[in-house]
Amino acid sequence: MIRCWRLDDSRQSLVLASQKDHLAEVVYWGPRLPDDEQLETLTRAHSIDVTGGMLDTNPELSICPEATRTFPGQPGLVIRDGAGRPYLPKFCFVEDQAEKDRLILTFRDQGGVLTYRAYFSIDPDTHVIEARAEIESTQPMYLHWLAAPVFPAPQLSDEMIDFAGRWCGEFQMNRTAWSAGIRYRENRTGRTGHEHFPGLIVPCRGATNASGQAYGFHYGWSGGHRMVAEELPDGRRQVQFGHATRIETEPATRFATATLFAMFSDDGLNGCSVAFQRHLRDRIVQFPDPARPRPVHYNCWEAVYFDHNLPELKEIAARAADLGAERFVLDDGWFGERDDDTRALSDWEVDPRKYPDGLTPLIDHVHGLGMTFGIWFEPEMINADSNVFRAHPDWALGGEDQILGRQQMALNMALPEVRNFLFERVGKVLADNDIDYVKWDHNRVLPMPDAAQTRGSYDLIDRLRSAFPTVEIESCASGGGRIDFGILGRTHRVWLSDSNDAVERLRMQHNAALFLPMVVTGSHVGPRTCHTSGRIIDIRFRAWVAAQRHMGFEMDPRELTADEAQVLRQVTAWWKANRDWMAGADILRLDSADPAVIAEQHLAQGGGQFVVFAGKSQTSAQISPRPLRLTRLTADRNYRVELVNRADAPGLSRGDQALKSGPLVLSGAYLMNNGLTLPWSFPETMWVVKGELL
Known part of the structure; x- marks a missing residue:
């Protein structure tokens, strides 16, 4: 049968x-x-x-x-x-x-x-x-x-x-x-x-x-x-x-x-x-307010690290708001006696040395600038040098002789008393302060794999989500160490990598797009000199790479020159003007004839408009740019295509290249079969092309 x-x-x-x-x-x-x-x-x-x-x-x-x-x-x-x-x-x-x-x-x-x-x-x-x-x-x-x-x-x-x-x-x-x-x-x-x-x-x-x-x-x-x-x-x-x-x-x-x-x-x-x-x-993904546009982030980590100083943070927040930021995220260092990464994890109480009046003065200042406020936690971890560990050493997962990671151990999330403690401590910070966002970190691997640990973490996040339904959560685990559809059923954003190097991000974002849409993929404009690679990258490339995903900044804005600040304002304004349709767009990886070019096309629902990001990660083998074929367009319709950042053309781009000179009207058939010929460019630069169906 x-x-x-x-x-x-x-x-x-x-x-x-x-x-x-x-x-x-x-x-x-x-x-x-x-x-x-x-x-x-x-x-x-x-x-x-x-x-x-x-x-x-x-x-x-x-x-x-x-x-x-x-x-x-x-x-x-x-x-x-x-x-x-x-x-x-x-x-x-x-x-x-x-x-x-x-x-x-x-x-x-x-x-x-x-x-x-x-x-x-x-x-x-x-x-x-x-x-x-x-x-x-x-x-x-x-x-x-x-x-x-x-x-x-x-x-x-x-x-x-x-x-x-x-x-x-x-x-x-x-x-x-x-x-x-x-x-x-x-x-x-x-x-x-x-x-x-x-x-x-x-x-x-x-x-x-x-x-x-x-x-x-x-x-x-x-x-x-x-x-x-x-x-x-x-x-x-x-x-x-x-x-x-x-x-x-x-x-x-x-x-x-x-x-x-x-x-x-x-x-x-x-x-x-x-x-x-x-x-x-x-x-x-279940957003608390699906109609709300994704806000531009500012994260203070690579600006101050553990050195929290209220007047300095207020100044940084003001500069971030001036650049276009809409959410200020206070990262690691605000709690316990957390002056470095060796102590205080699990002591989730505001440090009175750094914040004698609590977080309210900073939050009020941030709100006064028109931004919402977010905060960093790492609930599943504990330092041996912490009040909680001294009171409950049995809460740590694994043996006493285990290898530490980032000077920390994991809490045993299978224990109900651990989850109850964390719910109370984290919940009190959220209840006592006007916080709309949590960056939830997880900075070490476990001493042994245990499914009960994951189920316990899920349970804690679910309880906090139920108690604070308007708070968004970002999943971070030393960057991209916890990205999957299981955690994203409980969170709303992922931190793709701790690297803010735009060259590295260009490739990572491109590959991650096989699974992740724009709205959940955080991407920040990092410092001029990248803290994780040492590479010095132009602000234009850094800004446009961040604009491919959920955009933010993560640097000390006081380092920006007047020109850099103006470029960042302009790219941020462009992202805000386009984020609504890009939030629902399909990210399509393009088949580039030039291996040096990593390109993708964001196509709006219904196909009425698109934007192409063509990033050059290295020097091309050939001298002239090869045409870049687009995809999923309507072959027998025309599109108006325009180079958004034509002012970025370098002096060595000397020809009268049509797209560099102004908008073009081309058929979908041409764009998909011959492809779009872009102007010449240096490595570590990005061309951005906007297209509209006529």
């Missing part, structure tokens, strides 16, 4: 089938099938032949591959009973619950101990499939590994793209060729991590940013993940995502994965990025 199910949107179909009451498997995932497709016939057609050296029948590549069915690859479940003995279930069909866009499949093992459920839903507007799995047991069990529902990877793919990185170097793309065996990545740091963003893109042969077929995956969990991309001996391929192995430290009768977000694209990697951007922005 064959049971079949399908989920569809206008772009794709997902077909699952169960034979002989076994666990279901994905038998088709790709372009939309006809409504009258015979699914049983499709399932039979999906089967592969056998020959010498093979089993008589190929075991299913199911949504949770079972070791008991002679499956030759990585199983989807590894579990032990209360005595520590491996438990090897054989699951059989129990029931289904099928709706138009949702499907729940339930299976029970023949021993009657375990029940497995897989949940699928498809969003008809964003084209994202959400999938998750859970296990229920009649007795306590120890979980080693549980995969979210397993998807096949395409045969017509030569490589996969996953993401690595480091502090100040997040979102580095790895391209790995498919071959027999597995690409195995596991993050055991206890947080999402700079090194292991939980995403995977599988392009089909010939796919580019703007064309071809591709498949995208993201695992929405903040506590460390495991990814398996495996090619079986028979050539089939599977993709598994789940929590990192062995992070459920206690026996339990129920275990669940986080949500795996998956989608199919028929227009290149941009189809993946647009789906993820829209789904995150429109379905996951």
Whole structure:
């Protein structure tokens, strides 16, 4: 007997089938099938032949591959009973619950101990499939590994793209060729991590940013993940995502994965990025006031560090407001006796030495300048040199001889008393002061991975969100160490990297756009001399790179020359004038013919306008700029295109280049097929082109 199910949107179909009451498997995932497709016939057609050296029948590549069915690859479940003995279930069909866009499949093992459920839903507007799995047991069990529902990877793919990185170097793309065996990545740091963003893109042969077929995956969990991309001996391929192995430290009768977000694209990697951007922005992030424009940030960290001085902060705030800032964020150093990073974490009380009258004088000053006020916390961490640690050393996670990170330890967020203490202390600061924004940091990895730690952190954030629903939260973890859809279901912005180096940011933002929209991606104009790279960068490049995302400043504004201040005002004013439509725009990565140029196109909903940011990260190999092809325009319509920053053309740009001289009217067909020829430029500069549909 064959049971079949399908989920569809206008772009794709997902077909699952169960034979002989076994666990279901994905038998088709790709372009939309006809409504009258015979699914049983499709399932039979999906089967592969056998020959010498093979089993008589190929075991299913199911949504949770079972070791008991002679499956030759990585199983989807590894579990032990209360005595520590491996438990090897054989699951059989129990029931289904099928709706138009949702499907729940339930299976029970023949021993009657375990029940497995897989949940699928498809969003008809964003084209994202959400999938998750859970296990229920009649007795306590120890979980080693549980995969979210397993998807096949395409045969017509030569490589996969996953993401690595480091502090100040997040979102580095790895391209790995498919071959027999597995690409195995596991993050055991206890947080999402700079090194292991939980995403995977599988392009089909010939796919580019703007064309071809591709498949995208993201695992929405903040506590460390495991990814398996495996090619079986028979050539089939599977993709598994789940929590990192062995992070459920206690026996339990129920275990669940986080949500795996998956989608199919028929227009290149941009189809993946647009789906993820829209789904995150429109379905996951819950802004307190969605109609409120994203405010320009000013963060004082790289201006004063721990040296808080009220008159100086007031002066800095005034200058930031004059430049166009709309939110002032007071960073680390306002609490306890926090004069450096060795002390006072968890002593969340205003330092009377620095603020004898509390935060009110600074907040009132900031409000008087027309800005709102935000503040920095790192609730999940503790210093040994703190009042709280001296009173509660048992609250620290890990052993006494653990290696410290940034001179700190993590609090044990699984303990209710720790969460209650933090809720009271952080909540009091928020209740006693007019604060609309929290920068929530997490500056070290954990001494050991533990899923209970992540669940405890989620619980604390959820409680504070409920108690203070108008306060926005930014997720920061030494920059981009905790960016995923799980944390973004509870927060509203991410700090992509601690690096404010515009050259580094240009690449990081470009790659992160495969998953993140503009509205959640913080990007700040840093100091003239970058504090993390030592690179000296012109204000124009720094400002335009920040204007690609949620814009802000993070430097001492007193260092600016009159010319630099004027440039920053102008770019900030441009960003404010365009932020409303850019907030809902799709960020499209462009296929640049020149590897030195990293370019993207922000296309408004409805396609009525766009802006192209073409950043030059290094010297070009050729002397003349190569045309830059745009994408997703209407071929038979005309566009008025104009160089926004034509005054930035250097003296060596000597020709009478048309775009440099004034606006042009060009067809969508020309812009997408020939491309836009830009003026010559130096490295570490940006051309910004605005386009409007006529």
